[in-house]
Amino acid sequence: MSDRETSLSLIVGLGNPGSEYAQTRHNAGFWYVERLAERYNIPLKNDSKYHAISGRGTIEGHDVRLLLPLTYMNRSGQSVVPFAKFYQIATQQILIAHDELDMNPGVIRLKNGGGHGGHNGLKDIVPHIGADFLRLRIGIGHPGSKERVSGHVLSKAPSSEQQLMDQAIDHALAQSKALIQGQVQPAMNAINAFKPA
Template structure:
């Protein structure tokens, strides 16, 4: 596995992908937390998502202060279902000429407690269908911002758990955690993985 550069190449664009399922019935699901983070990042950049022929909504913009830490970013929300995310992501990567190492997937993670973040580069998919599809399409060497949702209670099936909305108790802190995940994405793109990990992998 290749390691990403310690400091990102300022001239290379980034593709930041919020994973989720399209449609209002899925909008508030745990599985759609990647979309929630992407929406907040879009509001920070100051723009609206537009339809792209790659079956995705995209927003082009810049992240970071003027000067050497300013990065060109393409934010995306695939409009395929989660388990088919790889097609749109790979098409966008090729269209915008983004190095695979500059692709960031924001996704829900069952094996991490609710609200906890873990940033990593490469590795397995841990049973996540969105990552599985992306890895099948372009290999595993991209960044992940993993947003903890915890395990399902009792005997609830994983599929039922991730396709349910956050609980009322979780919703009280959801905005804060989504905000923090957005900060983590910005830190990753601007400062590189190691520095972002040292701040947010806690």
């Protein structure tokens, strides 16, 4: 259903709160939303009611809310679900940015719908609002074995990998206009074709 023309009203970045996690791979979703806020001069502030940092502003003529849950990754739904319900934001109007183990650093994909793919943040959201939201998947690479996943996502990437992830996020930011306006297919084509320099 990627041919829809629904404009976005809520953009969520998934991650973990606190300075000790700020630069870790699991916070790639946070990085995207923080840079989006910077790009469009949207102030982000503490929102204790929803256990989050949130902001509201105009992006390409559309009223958009930004949300960074501070509940820790595996409880992201405790922030996202009541926030979306209170502001009456339909699932189809939501974009969730998150890290993706199954893609290498420098790979970024826009996807519409689907399961949670084992991602702990999505696992806590999908059962409550359904799966029909956009996902911006930011590749962080896989450490090679299941036992090493936790340490991998909660550690900082080497600068070579970080540069690749930064390039990918910047590329996605350049497609903000099409995304916000609901031109999902053109945005998807452009984002998914990205190759790092």
